[in-house]
Amino acid sequence: MAAELRIARENLEAPFLKKVAEISGQNVFACYQCGKCSAGCVFGEHMDLLPNQVLRLLQLGDDSVLGARAPWVCAACLACTVRCPKGVDVARIMEAIRQLSLRQGLTPVEMKLDRDFPQIALVGAWRKVSP
Amino acid sequence: MTRLLYFPGCALKDQAKEYEVATLAALAALGYEVQELPRWNCCGTVYALAQDDLMRHVAPVRNLIRVQEAGEDKLLTLCAMCYNTLSRSTHFVQNPENLRRLNAFMDEEEDYAGGVRVLHLLELLSGIGPANLAKAVKRDLSALRIGAYYGCTLLRPREVAVDDPEKPEIMEKILAALGATPVAFPERVECCGAYLTVTKPEAVRLRVGSILLSAAQNGAELLVTACPLCHFNLRERRPLGAPKLPVFYVGEVLAWALGAKPIPEEIARAMGVRG
Ligand code: SF4
Ligand code: SF4
Numbered sequence: 001m002a003a004e005l006r007i008a009r010e011n012l013e014a015p016f017l018k019k020v021a022e023i024s025g026q027n028v029f030a031c032y033q034c035g036k037c038s039a040g041c042v043f044g045e046h047m048d049l050l051p052n053q054v055l056r057l058l059q060l061g062d063d064s065v066l067g068a069r070a071p072w073v074c075a076a077c078l079a080c081t082v083r084c085p086k087g088v089d090v091a092r093i094m095e096a097i098r099q100l101s102l103r104q105g106l107t108p109v110e111m112k113l114d115r116d117f118p119q120i121a122l123v124g125a126w127r128k129v130s131p
Numbered sequence: 132m133t134r135l136l137y138f139p140g141c142a143l144k145d146q147a148k149e150y151e152v153a154t155l156a157a158l159a160a161l162g163y164e165v166q167e168l169p170r171w172n173c174c175g176t177v178y179a180l181a182q183d184d185l186m187r188h189v190a191p192v193r194n195l196i197r198v199q200e201a202g203e204d205k206l207l208t209l210c211a212m213c214y215n216t217l218s219r220s221t222h223f224v225q226n227p228e229n230l231r232r233l234n235a236f237m238d239e240e241e242d243y244a245g246g247v248r249v250l251h252l253l254e255l256l257s258g259i260g261p262a263n264l265a266k267a268v269k270r271d272l273s274a275l276r277i278g279a280y281y282g283c284t285l286l287r288p289r290e291v292a293v294d295d296p297e298k299p300e301i302m303e304k305i306l307a308a309l310g311a312t313p314v315a316f317p318e319r320v321e322c323c324g325a326y327l328t329v330t331k332p333e334a335v336r337l338r339v340g341s342i343l344l345s346a347a348q349n350g351a352e353l354l355v356t357a358c359p360l361c362h363f364n365l366r367e368r369r370p371l372g373a374p375k376l377p378v379f380y381v382g383e384v385l386a387w388a389l390g391a392k393p394i395p396e397e398i399a400r401a402m403g404v405r406g
């Protein structure tokens with residue numbers, strides 16, 4: 001996260017933001033930072049950035065969000081999506097950030113295959129790390 | 132007999148076999164002739180959230196084409212995850228441009244024309260109605276205090292929700308009609324951690340502890356679910372010290388009530404019902 005707040009045209013029109021918008025189909029500027037998504041996220045305690053903070057960094061065009069752990073902790077449970085009063089599909093934004101990493105060949109999660117799993121767990125987990 | 136086309140999915144042929152066996156026996160008792168969808172394939176497991184990725188929508192839509200080929204317009208699912216991916220794909224292809232692109236992409240298949248409705252077991256039972264369900268009940272389950280755990284995929288996103296995503300009652304109503312004693316608890320709609328069980332098992336363990344505690348504190352003695360992944364996590368990722376609630380599939384309780392399957396001895400004994 002940048003130490004100082006910099007709002008400049010080149011940040012707001014950053015190419016990565018256009019990609020997030022295209023992959024997610026969402027308008028990050030619709031978010032008014034109410035925090036409802038974060039309040040209801042049952043995985044927030046494991047995230048380095050809460051869902052509303054992810055949205056805020058995107059609004060500021062801060063690409064440090066691309067290296068955040070939060071999207072990889074997100075289980076795509078869609079609690080935020082059904083609760084956002086502005087209709088922002090936050091889970092799709094998390095997916096877009098994951099996809100931007102994956103499509104560059106980066107997979108910042110580790111599979112812990114310490115036991116047998118049902119195939120839906122394995123297929124689900126692998127689909128989330130497949131570009 | 133009412134004929135119904137049914138999509139099992141991989142889990143119901145393997146580690147959730149008991150869900151399929153019990154439900155099919157119960158549906159036969161209710162007068163349904165359930166037929167497995169010919170040549171079904173994996174539903175995709177998790178719905179593709181990326182807008183720009185057509186490839187990931189192929190698997191669920193192929194199944195809808197199989198329904199069309201069978202001359203039907205309804206598809207029954209038991210697994211909550213299959214329900215979610217298949218049902219969402221029916222919404223995806225409601226956009227004519229998405230449908231056109233997918234049909235062009237799958238050139239070895241007949242075109243999908245749209246119009247298949249994916250139905251979850253809970254919706255089917257709810258449609259049968261509490262009075263008709265109650266009439267078919269053969270066993271007294273009133274001593275069973277059951278917490279219905281919905282998880283995510285039956286309730287979210289809103290367009291595929293089988294009931295109000297925040298305050299669902301559909302499972303409780305069905306359990307009550309079957310003569311059991313449903314117990315609603317706040318965590319019934321919150322995620323168990325799903326496939327994070329492979330990448331972040333410690334986070335899943337915390338979730339499962341919280342769900343079990345919420346259920347037990349509200350008086351549940353047994354949990355039911357419709358999701359094989361929730362079922363796995365609730366049983367296998369229970370943290371030390373969390374309440375040890377037995378976990379079953381909703382179709383199993385249905386089969387117990389209708390006399391289509393025996394109640395497991397340990398449940399019958401522990402809860403004072405006749406097996
Ligand atoms: S709930 Fe919606 S509007 Fe509120 S902070 Fe989250 S994304 Fe923004
Ligand atoms: S979809 Fe992800 S960010 Fe949203 S509430 Fe669920 S885990 Fe949190």
